[in-house]
Amino acid sequence: MASETTEWTAHSTEPAGVKDTLVEFLSRKRVLMALTLLPALSLFVIMIVVPVVWTIAASFNSISAFSPEWTWVGLENYRVVLSDPQFGTVLSRSIYFATGSVLLQLVLGTGIALLINRSFKLNSVARAVVMLPYLIPTAIVAYLALWMLNSQWGIINQLLVQAGLINQHIAWLGSPELAMLIIILVNSWKFSIFVTIMVLARLQGIPTGFYEAAQMAGASRFQQFRDITLPNLKGVIFIVLLLRGVWMFNKFDIIWILTGGGPINVTTTAPIYAYKTAFNQYALGRSAAISTILFGMLSVVAALYFYRFDPSKEVRVE
C-alpha cells in the first residue's frame, strides 16, 4: 500500500485526473439515477400507490359523492357489502364473464395466430386486417355492436332472417337470457387479438430447425403441433389465463356501454356494481370498500403469477 501511495504521488498529474474522473463519475451516476428514475417513480407513486392507499383509508369512512366530508364508520362499509346478497351474485357473474371470455379468446386468439403464422399468398394483408381490432377503442367496438345488434334496423337481425335462421328480429341485449353471452362475444371480437399478438410473438420465437428435424424424423403435422408448438405455448397460455382473467373479471367499459348492467341486473358484474355504488347511490365509502376487496383479489392473482413467473429474472442490470 505504502509503495503504491508513493507511486501515485510520484505521477501526481495523472492520479489526480483519475480520481477526479472517478468522483465525477460517481456523482454523475447518482444524478443520473435521479434524473432517469424519478419521473417514472413519482408518477407511479402519485398515480397508483397514493390513490390505492387513499381508497383503503376511505373504505372505513362514509363519504357522499357530493361532498368531500369523511365520517369514520369503522368496518360498517364492509359489513354492508359482505351482507348484501347481491354482492355474491355480482362476483359469480364476474367469474362467469371472465371464464367465458378468456376461454373463447384463448381458442380464437391461438387459432388465428396459428393460421396467420403460415406462409400463404396475401399473408401480409390477412395479418394487417387481423391486427385492426387491437387499436380500435373498446367503446367504439361497443357503439358499433349496438348498431349491428339493433332490434329494428340491425344488420345481424336482417342477415339471420334472410338466412332463415330466425323468424323475427331479436332484441339481443335486451334479453336476460342472451345479454351476457352477447357481451362475451362482442368483447372477444376485440380481445382475442390480444391473445393472437402474444401467441404470434411466441410462435416466431420457435426455431424453424425444430420443425425441420421433426419432419426428417417423419413426424406428422399433428405430432409436430403436439410436441413442438404446444409445449412452447404453455407459458403464454398460463399468462393469458391469469392476466386476461384478471382484466376480464374487472372489465367495465364494454359492459357499461352495451347494457349498463341490465336487463334486470343480469350483466351487473363486480366493477359495474362498484361504479353504481359510487355514482348512482353516491356511497363512495362503500364503493371504496368494494374496490378494496377487489384489490385483495387482484393481489392474490398477482401472488400466484409471481409464484410461477419471476419478472426480475427477465431483466438485468448491464
Added chain:
Amino acid sequence: MSSGHSNDDGEEQSLFSAMTSYQTRGKAYTGFLNLLTLGAVLLIAFPLFWMFSTALRPDAALYTTPSSLIPETVSFEQFRTLFTNTDFPTYLLNSIILAAGVVGLTTTAATLGGYGLTRIDIPHKKFFARTIIFGYMFPPILLAIPMFIFWRKLGMINSYPGLILAVTATSLPFSLWMMWKFFQTVPKSLEESAMMAGAPRFRAFYEIALPMAKPGMIAVAVFSYAIAWNAYTLPTVLMSDSSKWPLTVGIQAFLQTDAISWGALMAANAIAVIPSFLFVFFLQKYLLRGFRAGGVK
C-alpha cells in the same frame, strides 16, 4: 432415374402414388386452413366494413330493411352533420390532446426509467420488477374510483393535466417494462468507449443509447397511444364537464340523447378508428417487436 430397372417400376409407382396422395391431402389441408383464415378475416373485417358502409349513406337510406350491403348512393352528409351540428370537433380535439399528452409523458418517463434501470445497479431490483408488473395488472376501473376520491380532494376533477396523469398511470407500467427490456439489447460497450474518449455520461446517453433505443420508443409510443385513444373508464369517472370529454365518452352522449342518426354515429366511429388503421399499416412490425420485448402481454 431407375427407368432401366423394370422390376423397380412397381415399387416406384406405388411410392409415386403415395406421394401424390400425400400432396393432394396436403393440398386439401392447406385449402381448409386457407378457408378458415378467410373466415377469420371476414369475421374481423365485416363489422368494420359495415361501419363505413353505414357512415357513407344519406339519412334516408339508413332505416330501410333489408339494407343493401353497399350504399346505393355514397354521401358525406353524415360527416357534414357531425362537424357542423354537434360537439364532435371538441371531442376529437380533446382525444388528440389526451393522446399527445399521454404518449409524450409515457415515452419520456419510460425511456429515461428504462435506461436507468438497465445501466444503474439499483437496490431491490426484484421488488421494482414486481411492482411494475403488479401496476400493469391494475384494471382502469380499480384506479378510477380511487383517483376520483383523491382527485376531488386535490380539486383536479375536470382538469386535463389530471386526466393525462391518470391515463399515463395505466400506460406507464408496461411501457417501463418494455424499455427496461429493450435497453438490454442496446450494447453498453459503445457508450463506454464514448465515455473513455471523454464524452460525459449524459452525451453518451443522448447521442448513442437514445438513437439505438428508437424502435423500442416507437413501440412504447404506439402502445401508449392505443391506451390513451381507448381510454373510456377514467374520463367517464374523472370528467363531468361535457366540453372536456374525449371521443369515446362524447359519442355515448350522442347515443343517450338521440341527438344524431346512427349514420352520423358510425361516421364518428369511422373517424375515431382511422388513425389506428394508419398505425396498424405503418407500424405493425414495431407493435410485434414491442410485445416480443415486453414478453408479458
